[in-house]
Amino acid sequence: xxxxxxxxxxxxxxxxxxxxxxxxxxxxxxxxxxxxxxxxxxxxxxxxxxxxxxxxxxxxxxxxxxxxxxxxxxxxxxxxxxxxxxxxxxxxxxxxxxxxxxxxxxxxxxxxxxxxxxxxxxxxxxxxxxxxxxxxxxxxxxxxxxxxxxxxxxxxxxxxxxxxxxxxxxxxxxxxxxxxxxxxxxxxxxxxxxxxxxxxxxxxxxxxxxxxxxxxxxxxxxxxxxxxxxxxxxxxxxxxxxxxxxxxxxxxxxxxxxxxxxxx
Amino acid sequence: xxxxxxxxxxxxxxxxxxxxxxxxxxxxxxxxxxxxxxxxxxxxxxxxxxxxxxxxxxxxxxxxxxxxxxxxxxxxxxxxxxxxxxxxxxxxxxxxxxxxxxxxxxxxxxxxxxxxxxxxxxxxxxxxxxxxxxxxxxxxxxxxxxxxxxxxxxxxxxxxxxxxxxxxxxxxxxxxxxxxxxxxxxxxxxxxxxxxxxxxxxxxxxxxxxxxxxxxxxxxxxxxxxxxxxxxxxxxxxxxxxxxxxxxxxxxxxxxxxxxxxxx
Numbered sequence: 001x002x003x004x005x006x007x008x009x010x011x012x013x014x015x016x017x018x019x020x021x022x023x024x025x026x027x028x029x030x031x032x033x034x035x036x037x038x039x040x041x042x043x044x045x046x047x048x049x050x051x052x053x054x055x056x057x058x059x060x061x062x063x064x065x066x067x068x069x070x071x072x073x074x075x076x077x078x079x080x081x082x083x084x085x086x087x088x089x090x091x092x093x094x095x096x097x098x099x100x101x102x103x104x105x106x107x108x109x110x111x112x113x114x115x116x117x118x119x120x121x122x123x124x125x126x127x128x129x130x131x132x133x134x135x136x137x138x139x140x141x142x143x144x145x146x147x148x149x150x151x152x153x154x155x156x157x158x159x160x161x162x163x164x165x166x167x168x169x170x171x172x173x174x175x176x177x178x179x180x181x182x183x184x185x186x187x188x189x190x191x192x193x194x195x196x197x198x199x200x201x202x203x204x205x206x207x208x209x210x211x212x213x214x215x216x217x218x219x220x221x222x223x224x225x226x227x228x229x230x231x232x233x234x235x236x237x238x239x240x241x242x243x244x245x246x247x248x249x250x251x252x253x254x255x256x257x258x259x260x261x262x263x264x
Numbered sequence: 265x266x267x268x269x270x271x272x273x274x275x276x277x278x279x280x281x282x283x284x285x286x287x288x289x290x291x292x293x294x295x296x297x298x299x300x301x302x303x304x305x306x307x308x309x310x311x312x313x314x315x316x317x318x319x320x321x322x323x324x325x326x327x328x329x330x331x332x333x334x335x336x337x338x339x340x341x342x343x344x345x346x347x348x349x350x351x352x353x354x355x356x357x358x359x360x361x362x363x364x365x366x367x368x369x370x371x372x373x374x375x376x377x378x379x380x381x382x383x384x385x386x387x388x389x390x391x392x393x394x395x396x397x398x399x400x401x402x403x404x405x406x407x408x409x410x411x412x413x414x415x416x417x418x419x420x421x422x423x424x425x426x427x428x429x430x431x432x433x434x435x436x437x438x439x440x441x442x443x444x445x446x447x448x449x450x451x452x453x454x455x456x457x458x459x460x461x462x463x464x465x466x467x468x469x470x471x472x473x474x475x476x477x478x479x480x481x482x483x484x485x486x487x488x489x490x491x492x493x494x495x496x497x498x499x500x501x502x503x504x505x506x507x508x509x510x511x512x513x514x515x516x517x518x519x520x521x522x523x524x525x526x527x528x
Contacts, residue, residue, distance in 0.1 A: 001300070002465040002472060004270040006479075036265075077503040089503065097416040147450070151415055151504035152361040153423070154497045155433045155453035157460070169419045186411070186468050189419035196421070197461035200480065201266040203434075204450050208266060215270075216464065233418045239341040239353065240415035243503040247511035248518075248525075255519020261512075 004215035007036055008201040008208040015209075017056035021046075021123075022130020025210055030135060041217030043141035044131060045198035048116055048161055049104065050209045051123045051144055057115040064103060064113050071101035071115060074235075077243025089243065092116065095232040096161060098148050120144040120162025121227030128164040128224065141166030141220045144228070145195040147204075151240060158199035160191035160231070164224040166216070168231050190219050191228055268479035271300055272465040272472040279473075281320035285310075285387075286394020289474055294399060305481030307405035308395060309462035312380055312425055313368065314473045315387045315408055321379040328367060328377050335365035335379060338499075341507025353507065356380065359496040360425060362412050384408040384426025385491030392428040392488065405430030405484045408492070409459040411468075415504060422463035424455035424495070428488040430480070432495050453495055454483050 012028050015021065025046065029038055038044060052058070059067045065085050072090040076097050079087045092101040094116060102116040117123045121144075128142040144162030149155075160168065170188040198211040235241050242250070254261070276292050279285065289310065293302055302308060316322070323331045329349050336354040340361050343351045356365040358380060366380040381387045385408075392406040408426035413419075424432065434452040462475040499505050506514070518525070 001274065002272045002467070004268075004461065004465045006268040006270075006461070008266045010265065079503060147452075152497050152502060153453065153456070153495050155451045155456070155495060157453050157456050159417070187419045188411075188463065188468070189417065189421050190464070192417070192419070192421050193460040193464050196457040197268065197270070197464065199452065200454070200457050200461065201268050203266070204452070231417050231419060233416050238416060239343060239507040239509065240504045242508040242511070244506040244508070244511040245503065247506070247508040248515035251512035251515025251517075252519040252525055253515075254512075255516040256522070258520070261516055 006197050006201050006211055006213050008211040010208055012209055015050045015053040019054040021050060021054040022127045025127060026131050026134035028210060038135055038137060038140055038212055040137055040139045041220050043143060043166060043194055043213040043216050045143045045145060045194060045211040045213060046127060047209045048120060048144050048146045049114060051117045052114040055117055057117060058112045059115060061111045061113050064105060067113060067115060068101045068103050071103060077246055102146060121229055124162040124164035125224050139220055139222055143191050143194055158195040160195045160228040163191045163228045165221055166191060167219050167221060167225060168228055170219060189231055270461050270465050270475055270477050272475040274472055276473055279314045279317040283318040285314060285318040286391045290395050290398035292474060302399055302401060302404055302476055304401055304403045305484050307407060307430055307458055307477040307480050309407045309409060309458060309475040309477060310391060311473045312384060312408050312410045313378060315381045316378040319381055321381060322376050323379060325375045325377050328369060331367050331377055331379060332365045335367060341510055366410060385493055388426040388428035389488050403484055403486055407455050407458055422459040424459045424492045427455045427492045429485055430455060431483050431485060431489060432492055434483060455492055
């Protein structure tokens with residue numbers, strides 16, 4: 001029997017710029033009943049929102065569109081929306097492809113929007129260090145999450161944009177399936193699945209920004225590891241590097257101008 | 265405090281065509297210790313593999329490429345791979361966009377490949393009916409999962425391709441965030457997150473094809489509901505309907521031929 005338990009406590013104070021987030025999370029978790037306090041092998045999941053708040057990644061709401069532009073490395077796709085700013089799906093400075101570059105207008109004080117953390121893997125490492133010290137632990141994982149849409153499916157799921165002390169993937173290549181055949185392509189995005197599982201108890205409107213996950217010991221490591229950046233697919237390998245309309249338009253222009261194939 | 269528990273028992277027999285899957289799952293779950301037996305408000309998660317096996321969705325392995333072609337409604341993107349058949353990402357008959365149309369060569373007897381179930385939502389309804397009757401329950405959810413890649417991110421996650429007795433999404437539009445502002449765009453793909461959470465305990469090489477999820481009562485419904493098909497985004501709305509190279513090539517041809525814009 002394999003088991004997974006996930007819990008998200010209430011009680012984290014509102015996070016403001018300059019807060020030592022690792023300490024505040026440690027305070028919250030140290031105050032839980034014994035069975036709910038993190039143990040070696042557990043994973044602590046933290047939404048990027050509170051990391052952004054603690055790191056002061058706050059800009060005025062009037063500048064939301066400008067903030068998105070500033071965070072944009074490359075526009076992937078764009079769609080006009082009547083009465084609203086256009087939908088922009090862009091590659092941001094973290095290499096993540098997201099709507100609005102990940103700029104967030106919810107759960108932040110009126111008149112402000114939040115940018116993503118500058119380096120969520122580094123943030124995860126810092127939180128991990130604080131938690132292991134404060135809670136007297138030897139080995140825990142930390143995952144920093146964000147909410148994202150995806151092509152071909154409606155609605156949103158949480159993914160991992162930062163992690164430390166946990167392998168981002170569960171690489172089964174080299175092992176075999178139940179029939180003894182090699183599993184050649186099965187690399188599971190463990191930290192994305194942990195992010196998704198944690199969202200089910202954190203939610204978005206009730207203010208629970210931290211969750212503990214127990215049962216993932218086999219993925220928790222002594223070292224910080226490569227982080228969630230390892231899950232970002234390189235553009236050159238990506239078959240959906242550009243939105244369909246954008247790629248079509250570029251081809252149309254190249255074809256009409258008599259330019260050769262410039263697919264990229 | 266919000267809690268989620270997920271567990272995946274060993275002991276399901278090898279599933280063969282013609283098996284009454286709901287009965288076999290009921291046998292497995294009824295035999296668990298009392299606290300692990302499903303209760304009202306729980307969700308039972310089942311991999312599509314065993315649904316496919318029970319439904320006889322098995323074809324000869326020699327025909328894998330032909331099976332993919334047969335299951336393909338529309339090619340979305342394609343990439344040549346030296347020494348291997350080309351990678352084909354296609355829209356299949358379920359409206360799902362997946363590599364190889366979801367045709368599966370792992371965890372199936374040598375010489376065979378598995379097709380996805382014909383109607384995973386219907387399969388979920390059938391399993392739900394069998395479980396509620398056999399286990400004497402009033403209200404449980406059933407989710408049928410498959411493993412999928414995604415653009416822009418490496419590695420795979422599980423998603424829900426069928427469900428019954430559970431709302432596929434947690435629609436927060438109309439509710440407010442911690443600052444009292446309306447949450448206008450936050451629709452969470454609850455069943456995809458449940459699928460992902462269950463994969464963490466099911467795994468792929470150890471033969472655990474069924475999991476129980478407790479803590480999702482608020483999403484479990486009396487009626488079967490719309491199913492996971494509700495999560496499939498319509499092509500017309502999809503900014504990534506075609507792979508970038510495919511859309512570019514089509515534009516290039518149209519431009520060179522002097523055809524007007526035919527973006528679709």
